[in-house]
């Protein structure tokens with residue numbers, strides 16, 4: 001309980017200071033809105049119903065794209081660790097593409113798919129696929145061979161060994177790769193949404209872009225806040241439980 | 255009248271036959287001759303101990319018998335059939351415990367049991383509990399592997415190897431990390447399991463006394479290259495007490511032979 005009190009007080013103090021500085025006229029109110037302005041924006045945005053649809057559109061793109069990235073990245077990583085041919089071909093390509101910020105795919109995606117949801121998905125997938133794949137590959141290579149040997153003496157073979165020994169054995173690496181993939185996907189989606197307008201739906205990035213065009217800094221800051229909160233929630237809900245489990249099992253936490 | 259053929263057929267089958275096995279490890283640094291023309295027969299239900307200095311190829315031989323490694327020359331037969339890969343009926347207990355860190359203690363025991371067909375979930379759990387109790391760790395069934403001490407890990411590994419009820423147990427220095435008391439208790443347990451279930455056990459150890467206490471036969475290895483040099487039959491009644499005087503006689507003569515072969519392989523003694 002006590003752990004919550006101090007951070008809450010700090011945040012409140014920060015908001016108060018911010019509000020006071022704005023009221024004291026330190027900056028132009030057009031450039032820096034006060035926390036109350038941002039709060040007012042949220043109230044109207046929710047009442048007019050502009051924020052929820054944007055959150056929905058963005059989350060749908062992110063979750064679906066990420067799911068595809070995972071679904072392809074995990075098996076590709078396993079195969080990459082298993083077959084030398086893949087390691088020398090796809091592995092090198094993946095290593096290269098991982099360094100490419102995935103918003104760089106935007107021009108190509110627009111040419112290929114037009115201003116469609118597919119283009120967005122494509123960018124998100126490119127953001128997560130390679131990190132997940134390379135992390136899985138690396139994780140598999142780091143599983144001590146004795147685990148697979150022990151499993152084989154107990155009658156485990158082929159696919160069973162891969163799914164029940166190699167994959168769980170590489171989990172600490174795979175999960176950190178999944179986390180990185182998530183972060184990359186999130187970043188590239190935001191960049192793409194600011195950069196590309198898609199007629200079928202406006203996400204958070206689009207609202208951010210509109211906020212700038214309308215000089216509505218309360219909206220800009222409000223949307224940024226939403227983006228931060230989504231990132232935090234994803235971390236706490238998706239990854240923290242898994243990481244806690246890993247730390248408990250492997251004994252890596254202090 | 256029985257012919258010699260009939261007599262041969264009625265002989266108890268050799269459980270394990272190691273025929274002229276040689277193994278080299280080629281690394282960038284060197285070409286290690288790990289095993290040189292090793293032959294060894296183990297009868298059904300026999301308890302054979304392998305002793306020898308570090309690096310003389312004991313683990314390698316066990317791995318080959320388990321089917322985890324292939325010999326460069328020679329072959330291994332189990333129940334008269336050529337060993338080409340690992341099989342459940344030859345369970346290996348590794349020098350390092352090789353427990354799976356992503357599973358808890360119970361999960362580790364269940365791993366091998368789940369791979370055995372024709373067992374219900376309940377039966378599996380019952381078998382797992384039985385062996386956990388045998389090694390005295392039933393309180394730790396939910397524990398993660400990293401929460402166990404080195405000795406406890408070895409006991410879980412022992413339980414995991416025993417649980418699927420293999421006919422042959424290949425044990426690679428399983429008790430090296432244990433304290434003397436636990437070890438003595440496990441000597442009793444392993445002899446009991448061996449006698450009750452008529453298992454065939456191949457047991458690697460550095461501890462000559464341990465070998466004399468457990469084995470029907472003690473096989474001496476010498477290094478560079480790994481060869482079998484001598485065998486001792488231990489015809490003491492069971493269960494044996496590791497601290498008994500009769501046992502001490504055996505272990506003294508085995509130790510003497512071990513030292514002799516070590517000096518010889520180092521070139522200090524003439525043939």
Ligand SMILES: Nc1ncnc2c1ncn2[C@@H]1O[C@H](COP(=O)(O)OP(=O)(O)OP(=O)(O)O)[C@@H](O)[C@H]1O
Pocket residue numbers: 279280281286287288306307308309310311312313314315349
């Ligand atoms: N995978 C490997 N690659 C290269 N050399 C190996 C490998 N495994 C074993 N060796 C070499 O083969 C020899 C025999 O090794 P082995 O592990 O069988 O010895 P050991 O008798 O079990 O020793 P210890 O009692 O210390 O466990 C050693 O010289 C070792 O260096």
Ligand SMILES: [Mg+2]
Pocket residue numbers: 312313314349426
């Ligand atoms: Mg060894």
